[in-house]
Amino acid sequence: MESVRLDKWLWFTRFFKTRSFATDACKRNQIKVNEVKAKPSREVKKGDVIELRKGPLFLTIQITDWLKQRVLAVKSNEFF
Numbered sequence: 041m042e043s044v045r046l047d048k049w050l051w052f053t054r055f056f057k058t059r060s061f062a063t064d065a066c067k068r069n070q071i072k073v074n075e076v077k078a079k080p081s082r083e084v085k086k087g088d089v090i091e092l093r094k095g096p097l098f099l100t101i102q103i104t105d106w107l108k109q110r111v112l113a114v115k116s117n118e119f120f
Contacts, residue, residue, distance in 0.1 A: 046073065046090075047080035049103075054111045055092060070094070 044052075050062035050071070063080040065071055071078050072091040084090065084103060092099040 043083040043085040044106075045080065046071065046078055046082045046084050049084050050090075050092075052107065052110050054113065055094070055099075065092075065094070 047059050047062040047066060050056050050065070051059040056062040056065065062071075066078055066080040066082075069077050070093040073082060073084060073088055075089075075091070078090075086103050086105065088103050090099075090101045090103070092101065
């Protein structure tokens with residue numbers, strides 16, 4: 041796996057509950073990849089830096105490696 045859609049990666053890593061929520065966040069310009077506003081269909085790859093605005097939080101995430109399976113769910117108050 042060399043690249044994956046941004047909305048799918050955000051869902052897979054559980055930054056959003058569903059892919060549609062991730063897609064909506066991209067359309068509302070809450071997601072940037074390498075300092076550029078990103079569409080949900082944008083392909084992300086290792087080394088990309090994702091800036092994510094979710095409510096009052098501003099997160100900067102760098103993709104260092106691919107996951108083999110979806111991240112385990114935790115209670116929302118433990119993660120954010």
